[in-house]
Amino acid sequence: MGMIKKIIKRRWSNWIGRRIPRADAQVFSQKNIFILPTGAGVVFGVLLLIMLITGINYQNSLIYLLTFALGALFVGAMHQTHRNLSGLTLTLVQAGEGEAGDDVPFRFRVSAGKDSGLAILLAVEDSKLEGVHVPSGQSREVVLPIPSAQRGYLRPDRIRIETRFPFGLLKAWSWLRPTSAGVAYPRPVPAPEVLSQVEDGSDAKKEAKVAGQENADLRPWREGDMSQRVMWKRFARSGQMVVADWEGEQGSPHWLDFNAFPGVDTELRLSYLAWLVAERLQQGARFGLNLPGEAIEPDTGPVHGERCLKALAVWGEQPPRDQDALAFGTRKAVDGAAAERVA
Template identity: 35%
Template sequence: MNLAETLRQSFYRWALRGRAPEAVPIVLTRHRVFVLPTRAGMAYAGSLVVMLVGAINYSLSLGHAFVFLLAGLGIATILATFRNLAQLRITPGRAEPVFAGEHALFGLVLHNPRPGERPCLRIWAGNGAHLVMDVPGKDCAEARLPVPAIRRGWLNLPRVTLETTYPLGLVRAWAYAAPALACLVYPQPARQAPPLPLGSGDHQGGLRRAGGSDDFAGLRSHQPADPLQHVAWKAAARHPDGELLTKMFAGESTETLWLAWDALPPGLDEEARLSLLARWVCDAHGAGLIWGLRLPGRTLAPASGEAHYHHCLQALALHGQD
């Protein structure tokens, strides 16, 4: 780390007025809001100096009055810009799990205790995209900050920057915040994976319905082991992508699958195995199957549904991590 980066990180720690992550709610007190002129503000100040020199040189009384009027407007702008950010309260919201390679969306709630609106606030986290939002008076607004999710596991919210140049763009006021908020990043599902190991399970506890075998129950994605007589050819012809769909019947028994670490092709590293298992979990969930997950040192009992789906993906995301 070079000297410039060291000084920059030291300034960030000093600007936060404490250790990160911060206790909530985070209040942007007057000691945490910094103000500096923008390029337009510096050009504005330079123009005032030139106008003042001209008014003095030609003894223009109206010139002096005009310069002092514009200078007072600039000073009032400093206060207005500072007040647009000061005393803003920040609380963390939610961050839904995402897959690696996507953007995690961190929710931050901005509370405005004043009756006046706070317009044109820019907010971003780390090197993510900037959001521009208004916070109504005596109300709150939620910002959804996008952050690239590169690796699986827990992704902590980077340092958040808030700034404003309202109302005239002559002054920039900004502040930093570091709320405690994390997003769970699932492994990225493999684009190409072997078919589901449909012959690796058993039929114990696999009976999903006990009605008559002739009662139509719906459609699901076609699997390689499904009989051809159960393929819904008419529905597949109407599908825009030509995807094959399989008919489900009320008396149909579903095999319990085991998605096992040892069942993967040999010679793969840890991340490739997790990526393939994530693809299998997504495919099994999309097909409405019952499946269990076997990882080194951990086994998840067979089940189905949304909760089991996320539980398995969470186990894959945190595999080998404390």
């Protein structure tokens, strides 16, 4: 039973994959729009049948007329609902970034063709964004929060675009199968005290350490350097503003190091580091990040912070390939994987 269900599911998903190639932009047309009556539409059909029987039994021409008019309207609505979606282009403009477990905002652009697209709904798993109206020839940017479940790349397999306009009796839908992936940062977990000790310390102590550092890299001051880093003694001597920089120094307060937490689980380490990065950013401190196989030079500022977080997020992860008909990092994807492991 489960087996058959799985096979059907896979076939279905392969079939959709053939119809809707993976791309960050998708134009919807006859080829890839699906249309079916909604629950209300089915009930409406039954109602029309009952009305027809009423008309026959009471030999009432006006009930016939009403039934035919509503029936024709239903068929007309099918066309209308289809046209509402057809010609529309959905583009993933920016796959967002956010913390694992949070909803990560993905930015989309919906552009209408000759017909306007009204009451469009975008949905991924249980996150929905409805009531997007795009007049013909125009476009709208919208943000759809996509729930992330774990650190790493976040790429839903399919983003559903749907409309039930005008009467809600029929729904037309299709999917965008994006190539770009968003990123979910590790969820920050406060790092143990041990490390903050290393970072702590008086200016004098630091100075001594800096002075004693053999491989301190001295370079001229440039904008953005912190005043603590300037070698003031040297400035007093020579009048040159020189800043000390350290290269690959482990255990240094300016380096956040993956190896600083022996025995701790990888994900937790990354969470500690994420917390430290956020803390440093708040303090406006200068810091570098050292991960096995990847090091980010010490620097300051939000751009640097984001780069570090991103490195933490995707460390050890493979970027999703286009061929994969799978969701990456969304709640359903993680649950599905867990279920498979159990099975």
